[in-house]
Amino acid sequence: MDQNPDTVLLRSGPVIDATGLLLLISTITVFLLPLFIYFPPVPPSQRDALLETHSPIGVKHTKTKKKTTTSSSKTTINQLWIYPVKSCKGIQLTSSKVLPYGLEFDRLYTFAQLKSPFPLSTNPSPDEPQPKESWEFITQRQFPLLATVTVELFAPDPVKARGKPLYSDANIKDSFLLLSFPWQESGLRGVVSWVAAKLARGRSAVPERQVVLPVNFPSQAEIESRGYEREDVRIWRDVVSALNMEKDLPRELALYLGVSNRLGLFRVDPGRLREVHRCAPGKEEAGYQPVTGFQDAYPLHLLNLSSVREFGAKIIKDENLEQDLDARRFRANIIVDGPEENNPPYDEETWKKVSFTSSEAEGKQSKKADFHVSCRTVRCKMPNVNQDSGFRHPVEPDRSLRKLRDVDEGARLKGCLGMQLTPLFDDDDKKKKKLESWVEVGMGVEVGERGAHRYINQ
Structure with missing residues (x-):
């Protein structure tokens, strides 16, 4: 008995050819793609968690033009600039509080x-004290x-935190630093982190590790x-007592930086700051003991x-050194x-x-900040490092600094660029101890x- 072709089609279900399958996949992709973009299926990062109750402090850096075009x-x-973690990326600000030890x-x-003293004895005596x-x-x-x-600085944002179940938690009312560094693991986990x-x-994003540190x-x-x-x-x-918080560091950071010794992270103790002497004003002149x-x-x-433009114009450039010398190399405040x-x-x-002053604006009082210009900044080789890539130029600008900026009798054969400052405060602030x-x-x-200035060595 012959079967009806329509009956056979109904029993076997709908037939989807290649064109129909492609259309189905395209439809699903078009529907899901915006969801993946706006709601990526990846776990929230520590930065995402901070943004729930905090806001980042600072402005995006834009490269300075060759010459100032202001009408003033x-x-x-x-x-x-501030550098909450020494030698890491800085944070550019529009304003900052000045404290005795520097910018807030x-x-x-x-x-x-952690370094061992060298040379070590090959046959140490049991009674001989070993170097620490x-x-x-x-x-x-x-x-x-x-x-x-x-390094990012996050300050509490009352508007964001309002209504949060943990708003009364002290951590929400504290400021934090967020450290991020590139890191991709090997194998499948690395591929997943790259996609995420x-x-x-x-x-343009790359996988990274993040570390949250308290400001207080x-x-x-x-x-x-x-x-x-x-x-x-x-x-x-100087040897100072500080708080070692290395337990908060992931092991990957030492591997990324290339540190083979034990890596520590020290928080300066506000009660054990270093006294500043040498070229700084004394206690009688400053009205307080300068510290850092x-x-x-x-x-x-x-x-x-x-000065940076004039000096940079005299450096012989190559493909590894920017034509307009980046002022960030010198890490000024x-x-x-x-x-x-x-x-x-x-x-x-x-x-x-020197004083920095602002004129009275509508509804705002004039401001003034006074400083003692203590000495020239004697440069080491750190300006050789590109502040974006971390590439260290083999010779410049250190070679040109030593050749062209050997200008201080107290620091012969060394290059100088920039000045060191010590804050000064008016008598009213001293009386208020603020x-x-x-x-x-x-x-x-x-x-x-x-x-005139003359540098005094440590």
Whole structure:
């Protein structure tokens, strides 16, 4: 008995040819793609968690033009920078509080490696005391990839936190630092992390590890619960007691940086700051004992873009050095600029005292921040490191600094660029024991005193 073809078709179900299958897949893809873009199927990062209750502080850096185009004839503050973790990426600000040890949030942390003294005895006597290992700070001079470790500052945002179930939690009301560095594991997990990074942050994103650090110094209870330890760490020739928080570091960070020794992370102790002497004003002149944290030697570093342009124009460039020398290589806190007729190159080297002032605006009071210009900044080889890629140029600009900027009798055969500053405070602040002032981008530069400088070594 012959079967009806229509009956056979109904029993076997619908037939989908290649064209229909392609159309079905295309329809599903078009429907799901926007969902993947706006709601990527990846777990939230630590940054995502912070953004729920906090907002990032800082502005995006834009490269400075060759010459200032402002209509103002005054020299002004062009940029402000802080470096919460020493030798890592900085954060550009529009304003900042000035404290005795420098700009607020500057150099709160430093990385250090545990080093053994050399040479070690090959046949040590049982009675002979063995030399102890010691912590020494590290910078881009030894580990240039520190330049690629991104640091973000997150401050509490009451608008975001309102209505959150944990709004009363003290952690939501604290500020935090977020460290990020590129890291992709091998094998399938690495492939998955690569795909997740693209889905979450865009085509140019790469997998990374993140570390959250507190801005406030931990309480004694937190120190004990987290297992932190107070240890000595060497900053140049100074040895200071600080809080070692290495337990918060992922092991991948040492591998990424190329640190073979034990890697530590030290938080400066606000009660054990280093006293600043040498070229800084004394206690009688400043009205307080100048101090600093994990800065190299003085509380702040000032740079003049006019000087950077003049010096950079004399360097013989190659493919590994940008044509317009990047001022970020010199890691200054305050960068000033102005028309060269009023701000000639290296004019800052004649300053002894300087004030940054803002005129009264509608509804705002005028502001003023005073500084003692303590000495020139004697450069090491760290400016050789590109602050975007972490590539360390083999010779420049260190070679040109030593050749062209050997200008300080106290630092012969060394290059100098920039000036070291010590904050000064007015008498009212000293009486109130509230030593602080403010600096903002756009503030005018007023030189209060000029004179010669001679660097004093440690």
